Amino acid sequence: MRRIPSLDIEVSPVCLGTWAFGGDKWWGKQEDKDSMGVLHGVVERGINFIDTAPVYGRGRSERVIGGFFKKTGLREKIILATKVGLSWEGPRIIHNLSARRMGEEVDESRKRLKTDYLDLYQVHWPDPHTPIGETAEMMYSFYKNGTVKSIGVSNYSVSQMQEFRKYSPLHCLQPEYSMFNRSIEKETVNYCLENNIAIISYAPLYSGLLTGKFFLNGAAVPEDINRKMKSKDLSEPLYSINKTFLLKLDGIASKYGKTLTQLAINWNFSQRGIISSIVGMRNEIQAEENLGSMGWSISDDDKKEIDSLLAQRSEEINSRHLF
Ligand SMILES: NC(=O)c1ccc[n+]([C@@H]2O[C@H](COP(=O)([O-])OP(=O)(O)OC[C@H]3O[C@@H](n4cnc5c(N)ncnc54)[C@H](OP(=O)(O)O)[C@@H]3O)[C@@H](O)[C@H]2O)c1
Secondary structure: OOHHHHHOOOOOOEEOOOHHOOOOOOOOOHHHHHHHHHHHHHHOOOOOEEEOOOOOOHHHHHHHHHHHHHOOOOHHHOEEEEEEEEEEEEEEEOOOOOOHHHHHHHHHHHHHHHOOOOOOOEEEOOOOOOOOHHHHHHHHHHHHHHEEEOOEEEEHHHHHHHHHHOOOOOOOOOEOOOEEOOOHHOOHHHHHOOOOOEEEEOOOOOOOOHHHHHHHHHOOOOOOOOOOOOOOOOOOHHHHHHHHHHHHHHHHHHHHOHHHHHHHHHHHHHOOOOEEEEEEOHHHHHHHHHOOOOOOOHHHHHHHHHHHHHHHHHHHHOOOOOE
């Protein structure tokens, strides 16, 4: 378990990510019984941290989690994180961090999740139409009245966090971070460490690509939006570069008797400044494998080897101007 530095809260190094529970075009179809199976499986095996958002399936992910709490009575055992700021109007998803909408959203989420309080409430994305100070003041008011126990932001730059912190305490940042996206290492990690902000990283499997299944096991690439957004990585010439990298990474994983997926997750939550990695899982088979990422360590030499393989991959991509 890891402590969130500025709070008296301990979380597991793997946080259950529940975007796919929404079962919409972003991740494709999902059965609630599979989502429920994942929730039972991971909580029984010691995961105490769950991340969701209203927009995941337009309330469906939060409703499934609320149903799990109702059925099991386990709400108090879980550090529950949800988000605010993305609403839907017909087919459109819109940014709205106005104080009025935030007040409505916090109540809607608590109702769906069947809980009075939220352990971690996070601004999902900055809203270009609302000053950051206004959003921060509203978050702080939820914190002061006890509705939320800690405050987070997601997809914020360092300058946006600096602005936010003029008006409110900030306990957590949720950025994207994986072997294939290390951009937070430039300045964000240092800023968070210096200011006691816990980093809870998302998409550690780079939307499933780091499982290796599309490169090494012949798995078909699903027709969902998340994978369409990774189409460059999944087609030549990047496909072959990724395949070469993943084959070498698989060699390192097998030295530990672990799978590529387990290595990619363990690497993620072992990196500097990361308190917990939010891993998406759609069924009990994936959950079983993903939890095998905990309870062991990658040696310093192997971490250096992984850095060097990733640097080779980046050099090849840059030299061919692929991004
Ligand atoms: N704050 C934000 O803006 C933001 C953005 C993205 C995500 N998140 C959070 O972070 C969580 C994780 O991110 P993510 O779901 O986007 O990506 P991810 O964790 O990198 O990838 C998860 C996907 O990989 C596949 N997968 C997982 N384990 C597997 C296994 N053992 N074997 C084979 N395939 C496996 C599954 O999809 P398939 O079975 O379909 O391949 C799963 O949905 C989300 O659920 C959400 O809670 C937040």
